[in-house]
Amino acid sequence: MIDFEYYTKTYDDDNNNMFEEPSKSLDEPTTSTDDSKKDYGTNKCMQILCTRSLLCSAIYFALAYFIQGITDIASGFVNLPLQTILKDRLHLSPSQMGTFFFTCTVTWSIKPLYGILSDFVPICGYHRLIYLLVTTAINLCAWIALYFAPTEYNYLLIFCVLAAFSLAFNDVLIDALMISIGRPLALIGTLQGIQQTSAKLAATISQIPAGILASNSVSFQYNQTLNNNNNTLKNIKQNSDLNKYIFLIAAACPIILFFATLITVRERRRKLNKNNFTQTWSILSGIFQYKRFWIIAIFLFIYSASPQIKTALFYYQRDKLHFNPFYVSILNTLYNGCGILSALLYLSIFSHYPTKRVLRIAIVMRIFAVASYLFAIDKMTSICVAIITGFCSEITNLAILHLAAKSCPKNIEGTLFALFVSCVNFGAATGDWLGSIIYQYLGFIALIIIAIIWIGTTILVTCHINEHGINSTPDDDDEIDDKYHYYNVIEKQIQTIENEDSDDKETNCSSG
Template identity: 25%
Template sequence: MLIHSSGLSKVKDSVIKKILLGNEPKPELMAILVVYFVQGILGLARLAISFFLKDELHLSPVEVSVLLGIVALPWMIKPLFGFISDGLPIFGYRRRPYLVLSGILGAAAWVSLSTLAYSTWVATIAIALSSLSVAFSDVIVDSLVVERARVESQAQVGSLQSLCWGTTALGGLITAYFSGLLLEYFSTRTVFLVTAIFPLIISLVAWFIHETPVNKDIQQQPDQTHPLTITTQIKQLGQAFTQKAIWIPTAFIFIWQSTPSGEAAFFYFFTNELHFAPEFLGRVHLVTNLASLIGIWIFQSYFKSVSFRIICGWSIVISAALRMTMLVLVTHTNRALGIDDHWFSLGDSLILAIMGQIAFMPIMVLAARICPLGIEATLFSLLMSIFNLGGAISKEIGAIIMHWLGITDTNFDTLWILVIITNVLALLPLLFLNFLSDTEETNIKTFPANSVNN
């Protein structure tokens, strides 16, 4: 009986480890995954925000695009959060207290959006604070993930990033359909109030993060008399970016993410022109989140050893070509072909989401692996900030093009031109592809925590 129980236990542990892509199911890892999971669950309010800005605040597509660029600001200053966490410990701890506070801030932001946001400025501040909450907690867990990703074997390369982003996609998958269904029965403000519950989960799981107080660190490591100062970290970052293996991939990713987006205009087209109901848009989100999981599985199974340059090149070309199919929808050609708007939109979203995730995963893997030893967390957060800055610039350039084309909440006559412009410009990074060499970890210098060149 004992042998039988032992055998079942081994099988169970083996299955769990396989689900975790070879990572040990330790409490700290599970807490990290819960934080990523909650980030996905917060997609529950994504549609509610879009309908809130459109129907209650009566903003135009251009105004929505500008606002979304503004509220993304916390994601562009992530290194600052890293500096704060590293340089200003709370009761001697650099990680757990900030996760707790992030969860509380997120809950407060969603409650205020539900009860106080009756003007554009108040709504902008509330959404920005919710964004700040997620961005800060993301910096904390990203730093923990990067420290572990640095020591992955070649056979496990990208497994931890795949697991984390898969967990986020799973959270988004679970709430995707309900993000639209709830709006069929409840107001946007009620959805915001429900969403306020989830950030508090981050505050709870933060206590499972293993952390030694700063004062004990100092006692155990007499050669390091104080945690890294902000000045020291900035010097190390400057040294890191003198390496081609770091700044060239970073510049390429920034250019790639900065190409203009017409996302806000498409949302208005779907709801005001095609009259897609919130419940159907929830289905679209369900499909795209499921497709993201499929994309992660495809990357992990077939493409994790393929060079970054090859995946990026083909992803850019194929994605731009597929997005051009939006012309069929905005010109209503699909109706002439006997294809319903709903089915066309679902199929298009499915394929694009898979391609997008396959292209996104190597960016995350590369960003983690080009971080030199000694400044992993700080540099990774900076790389992600540059990535998010590109996304914000993409929205702002998209807003300028929408304004130039005269696209409004009811006028979509020139939407087909926006589709062509955005997809042609999406090919721009191909001009810089030859500058992107395969980055080898051995070509990257390390920066011991207690030594900086002056």
């Protein structure tokens, strides 16, 4: 059982302050009484309980992200069978499929709104627990509805958007709980590594079963020829049901997460604190006034919005290379598996490099990875390309996230980082949509060339990169002084708000 309030303490229960501080170390014995040895022994027992609770927390976070890796529409267990349904059953063109997935994944681009909602609008006094249960239940209903609804474009789009929305909202809540535990113990990086590894592992091991299911349905559709029209219609209906088993399997995941949340998560009830909302909005409105923020956000979007080949590659492999879904799943497994090794390589080597150098290496590696698709002409070369691109994938992704994290001022890094990641997510969704359109009208080779040129031009921006992100120059009407620097201004705003709050508390105490 995980008590997420155990690791932290609030400033004032009467004010219901949502912001928390690290609790005192459990190793420190109490020295103000004669029972210090007894208190020290008690603290040691509590430390053991804390270790066990932390282990339960890590298991819960790993389970949540493992389920996310399975049910993610864009890259999880359901992705390949869903693509097969859209292409072979509904006969969508590449641009139409790109529009479908763009509409679904755009829900991941507004994640900061989910965080603000859960932070400042509690349900029955709970900021996380009830939202977790509700979003998990919505995800379950979406998968069940996809199984029972007719295999039509509108039904698939509506319920897939609902599934993606609930999963994105759930992701924000899980991250908030992770931060509440990881920040006092300085374990945010470790817990994030556990989460991302679990999600990537789920996406890797689920590709083969998904490919088997999609491949069997396709062979069932194309390899059986019946003369009787009634039998043919019955055969097509059975094939549709076989395709849709994927949704029924996916529905089991939110059920597991729902009961895991009920069993493990404990949260103290709190009232709505309007002061916190006012403070956060004041800080964010100050950020939006600075060119530095917009330069970073626009760069992250443009870099991520380079034409992607994900949807286009599926059509190229199926129509041009004539791969069946099962072989496509093998390539996806190799890609995701090498992606895990890529993340480990980044953490062990590239994470210690300067920001500018890492970003340039990442851009060059991405150009090399995209260009390698030109050599995917048969099964063996496609395997080599999947391995190469997999090794490059997480290095390029983590480099961009590293830039976003470096560009965040102190004390509001969580909120601002979520905004930057939303720019990356929206850019990636836009890039896949653009790539599908380019592939449909210009072809696969033209798509690769345009993507290489697009990515290559972004390397010019690295000239303005330093250890704190992108350099910025003050406006002409501003004095060239430290007080106009991006970080100093934001930090002074935060310090001013905190000083005002402390003055108000002292005034209330003196008047009382």
